[in-house]
Amino acid sequence: MAPFSLFNKTSDINGFYAMLIVNRLQILYFILILPMYLVHPYMILGIVIIGIFSQINLILFSKWFTSNFSGQGYSAFVQLFGERKFRFFVLFGLIPMLLKIIVLTLNYVEAIHQFIFPSMNMLWLVLAILLISFYVSSKGMENTIHFVVIAFLFSFWVILCFIPFFFPPFASLSDLYPLIPTSWSMNSWKSLLFLWSSFSGPEYLICISPWFKRGQTIFKYLTYGNLVSVVEFLISFISSLLFFGSNYLSKTNYPIVTMARYLQSPIIERIDMILLSLHMFHFVFIISFLILSFYGGIRIVFKRVHKQTTRIGFLACCAVIFTSIAVVNQWFWEPGIKDNLWLSLEIWSSSVTFLLVPALLLAAIKLKGRSLE
């Protein structure tokens, strides 16, 4: 049998891929539910402000990419933190990664379950999506990174379908009033936290930093990716405000899918089914990317970094992921609740990782630099 290698690097990847990956990681699942968490029209400003904060965070993050450490991968981290400490960090990093895989898969499957296969057991759907993701990730990290182009091409234009909602007879300006917050509550803070967690995701680029071309200004691409996400969030939120009105929006489940249901074409009646299925490319990309990162992390924790990747190890990883999703789905999942415990866990964990990872790396570089002097 040919050797099974997942993390081989045969060629550099372009900064352009960084842009696509950042954008896809940010948009992800939250685009489907974002409007119903923001609800108030003044959150349009919120999206812009949090987008700027995320940009500031990306500036910090890009410092890591321009430092000498980024290209070396594992050995650079060991240099920065020391082996034991680094393994400890990775062990901690595995938790939000697994949480992200679980929450995203289950939430997406729930949407499919609600709109396309209401009578189907959810576990079948989980299995179907995971099998595809396992297949993609078994092709190796490099191919998975390249897969982002397909994921992007299959999903980014969906947002353009909602442009008609910006015009009469759907739209009236009064649905966007008031633009400035007139009252502030705990929920508004929660919405901002939700927004911040929707902008999270770029921190996972550290898992693939050795693949990027050396000496390239990756910052530019990160900025573009972030900008595209801001625009996509704005389009989806404003169009759903115009479509539902703020009051009705707060009572709607999956507003974006409901809007897709309203679209009509002379050929197919259920456009939402097609769009929701196309969204699967996006999911498969993110989940297979996370699976590979998870497997890589496990290898670091068990001190197997320098050995060849094995089929058994990879399959074991997949099995762990599938079982944990199945367990959560079977015993701990409450479907359809807006303030779902798992979703809030995911919101908190991704907000924290997005905030801490760039800062931590930058601090480590600064400290290292000082001790070398």
Add this chain to the structure above:
Amino acid sequence: MKHLKPVLLIVILSSNIFFTGCSPFVDNNEIEEIAPVTFWSINPGAGGKLEISTLGPPLVKEHKRLLSLKVDLLKQGGKDFNLKYYRELKSGQLRMVLINEELAKKGIMPIINTLLTDPDISQRLYLVIVKGNFDEYIKNQVKSQPNLDYFLYRMLRHYEKKKQGEMSIINLHQFKKLLYSPFSDPILPVFKAQQTNFIYHGTAIFKDDYLKGIAHGVDDQIFQLVNNDYYLKFLPIPKYSVVLGNIRSKVHKKMNENDSKLSIRIDVNGRIEEYRGAKDIQNSIELEKFNKEIETYLEKQTLDLFKNLQQLQADPFKIGTLTLGPISKPMSEKEWLKHWKTLKVNVDYNIKIHPLTSVHE
């Protein structure tokens, strides 16, 4: 040959799963065995029950008949029909829901919610209020017009599509959006069902989800001009023996600073299609006078309509949205309703009629 093994494995595995009855799919959509429902007609039954009926099977060359049932719940009806009828009813093609006037007076929120939350049912479903007995009408007509349900759907679609202003056509989503907005109330079209006729009657005015009144005749025409379509193909005014045609309106609504007075200016552009009165409308002075008369007439009618709406506390014209601003704190729904009840309204029509004949000084 290299791929043969895994492919075989997958085929064997999946056939194992499917043939042992572990199929994840339970929906059976074999076309010969199902009957897609195109409309539900919902009437109040005795003792708080609902009486729902539909025509089946649609669009198949088979003898059609009216199926009706008395049920407690709408979806229960769907189930009970399956037990009674040899085809399975599917709601994926539901296009119209006709609700009886008496039922609508008691509130239609539960029905609307049931329809809305079903992902199989299109959001573009037409809602219609029926005055009279629709079932009787269908029973009488189905022999002479077997595809009646389809024609009804086409009629609603026809008047919705280009917004011709003949009828107020509202679909499920529009109704729901109006219902949930604190500054507007929904409307629906009303049809009158007789033994052999199904006639457009006017616009139903709702307060929340309760039917409160029906705008009929001239009031309905004003509805089209002020709110719905801003267009009317014909506006007959029998009082002045005139029919105006191809009327376009432009509505300027303005609320004063402290939201206590509303002024509406309606610019109307149209032409005289028919005149049977005694006036010499070829004379420009007479025509001017005539114009003024129509203006005052419409102003009075509109004002009456507004007064009526204020009394019902219903706001189908979305007047409440005028109080909103980009930086001001919006009123609560209760505050607005209080305001609306006592709001002073000023209506001003500006009519420009083009006579189709030459006019002399």
